[in-house]
Amino acid sequence: MSRTIKNLIPAFIAVVLFFLNCSGPDIAGGGTIETTNGVVGVIRNSDNTPSSNTVVKLYPENYDPVSNTSDSILSDTTDTAGTYRFHRVASGRYVVLARNNHSSTSLILRDINATDSIITRAPEGTMNHSGSIAFTNLSGEDVSGWYLYIPGTDIYSRVNNDGSAELNDVPPGTFSTIMLAFNSNAKRNVLRQELTLSVGDTATVELPLWQYSRTLRLNTTPAGANISGTVTFFPVLIRLNSSNFDFSQSRLSGNDLVFTGKNGKSLPCQIERWDAAAKRAELWVNVDTIFGNDSTQSITMYWGNSSATAEKNIVFDTAAGYQGVWHFEGTSDDPVKDATINQFDGDAPDSVRPRSGEGIIGNCRIFDGISNYLTMPNSAYGKLNIPQNRNYTVSAWAYLDTLDNQSHCVVSKGIEQYYIRSTYSSDTPVWEFVEYNSTVGVVAPTSPVVPRKWVFLVGVRQGNKQYLYCNGEAVDSITAAPPASTGSSLNDLFIGRFSKGLPVPANDGFSYFKGSIDEIRIMNIARNPDWIRLCYMNQRSDDRLVVFK
Incomplete structure (x- = not known):
């Protein structure tokens, strides 16, 4: 009998284990x-x-x-x-x-x-070990009641008044969905792409309400813009077209575009032209630091937020030296707006107003060489009135139609202050950057002219030294004697002609420009060679700085 009971014990244990596995609380x-x-x-x-x-x-x-x-x-x-x-x-x-x-x-x-x-x-x-996921710039609106959560978990965070939030105690892994709840009915996924959280790490999601993003590399190596020094507070030109941007994903005016730099810092952006129908746009983004000989630095572009509103950003800040900047955006009938807060807007009587056309950067103005010009009223005694032998820079893109043995003014602050023009020296056409000097008269480094080609002209005055750059290269320099008296500052700024006839070196008259002019800037600091070269390499039609990734 005891032997029989002993044989039944293993079977009984097996039955109990079966029921324990098949049933439970x-x-x-x-x-x-x-x-x-x-x-x-x-x-x-x-x-x-x-x-x-x-x-x-x-x-x-x-x-x-x-x-x-x-x-x-x-x-x-x-x-x-x-x-x-x-x-x-x-x-x-x-x-x-x-x-x-x-x-x-x-x-x-x-x-x-x-x-x-x-x-x-x-x-x-x-x-x-768990990590965390931080969110920045969720919104500039009232975020009362908003919260973020990971679906299928107990992980959530209320959105702070500054639009930030942080999900804590998050298991490491890859996430494709994190929801933002505006209220009990309105929710949306705020991840544009899969997010990977490493063990014990903190991941950051910038501008989560923007549906799309793209990295833009700024290549300054010899294969790119080819500069060696560091440039600060630089306005980077971004050209968008059908090959690098889907205009249907953005708002009609492009007002939802946002750019960020290092550590998610928002960068000032200004739209020069936005033509969604033609699938083309030009924008300026102020990048605080661009390192020389570097192909890894980048900025990030975000778009696709229907509720975004355009922010007023100053790209061409007077604190950074910009005293007048003219993009020539708009139509022939529009005034030429100054992109700085100085508001030296340009215009001319209807009969002599230059027409608008396609330039090197968006639109430009096309001058007929007969009567077209622009002037900036009330600019004679303002920020554009730069005394002799001070530091300043004047730059412009110019396209001269023909060589006709005539002088052609690009931009001028009177014939007795400073200007850039084309002229003839010993029967050779040259570009000329002039500062009037009361002791020696005209001080003018020069460079040969090639017609029917865009050229980037930069004149730099640094104390008693004066330089002319063409297409990013220094082509001439002069050291001037100190003046015995000052020149004249009575004239407003003119584009496309002088304010009055120029008597030297010959009687050149008003020197009306015949061709196209684009992107004129006047700065009250002397720009260095790396800054000037970076402008040229970025703004030329085959931009060598910006690489879309």
Whole structure:
């Protein structure tokens, strides 16, 4: 008899173990019943040992920790083998979230598909130290009641008044969805692309409400813009077209475009032209630092936010030396706007107004060489009135139609102050940057003229030294004697002719310009060779600085 009982003991233990595995506590509703479905899995530590005494929760895939109730959450604690079990799981897709407070580790497993009839075995997971995900510039609006959350988890954060938020205690891994809830009904995914959170790290998401982004490399190596020094507060020209930008993704006026630099810092941006129908645009972005001989530095462009409003940004800041900047955007009937706060806007009588046309950068003005010109009223005694032998820079893009043995003025602050023109020296056509000097008369470094080609002209005055650059290269320089008296500052700024007839070296008259003029700048600082070369390499038609990635 005792032998028979002894033989029945193993069978009895097997039956008990079978029922223990097939039935158990109903965590969500209480009671103990036989089950035919559920979710089971095993969790290990990073050293491959079982992760015991770890709290594991099973969330519906779309669970919102703020608006949803906890009735749908199942919970278990792993045994010594690192095993967890959930019974009587309703059909659907779930997320497993595990945390061990003792080791400060966690994990997340997605795409757990439970059915009515089978036990679903979840993939084996490994616990690692949690991290966090920070968000910046969520909105400039009222963010009352806004919150971010990871669907299928208890992870969420309220949005701060400054538009920032941070999700903490986030398991490492790759995330494709993080939801922003504006209210109980309005929600949207704020990830433009998959985000990978490394073990114990903090990931940052910039401008999450903007749907699209692209990295723009600024290449200053010999294969790119080819400068060696560092340039600061530089207005980078960005040209958009159908090959590098989908205009249908942005607002009609481009007002949703935002640029950021290092550490997510927003960069001032100014749109010169936005023509969505023709799929072309030109923008200026003020980058605080561009390093020489560097191909890794970059800025980021964001777009695709229908609720964004245009911000007033100053790219050409007077504090950075810009005293007058004219892009020549708009039509022939539009005044020529000054892009600085000085507002030296230019215009001319209707009968002599130059027409608008395609320039080297967006639109330009086309001068007929007979009567066309522009003038900036009330500029004689303003910021453009730069005394002799001071530091300043004058730059312009010019396209001279023909060589006709005539002098042609590009930009002039009177014939007795400073100007850039084309003229003839010993029967050779040359570009000339002139500062009137009361002791020696005209001080003018020169460079040969090539007609029917765009040329980037830069005149630099640095104390008693004067330089002329053509297409980014220094072509001539002069050292002048100190003046005995000052020149005349009675004249406003003119573009396309002089304010009055020029008597030297011959009677050249008003010297009307025949051709196209674009992007004139006057600065009260002497720009260095790297800055001048970077302007040319960036603004030329085959931009060598900006690389779209």
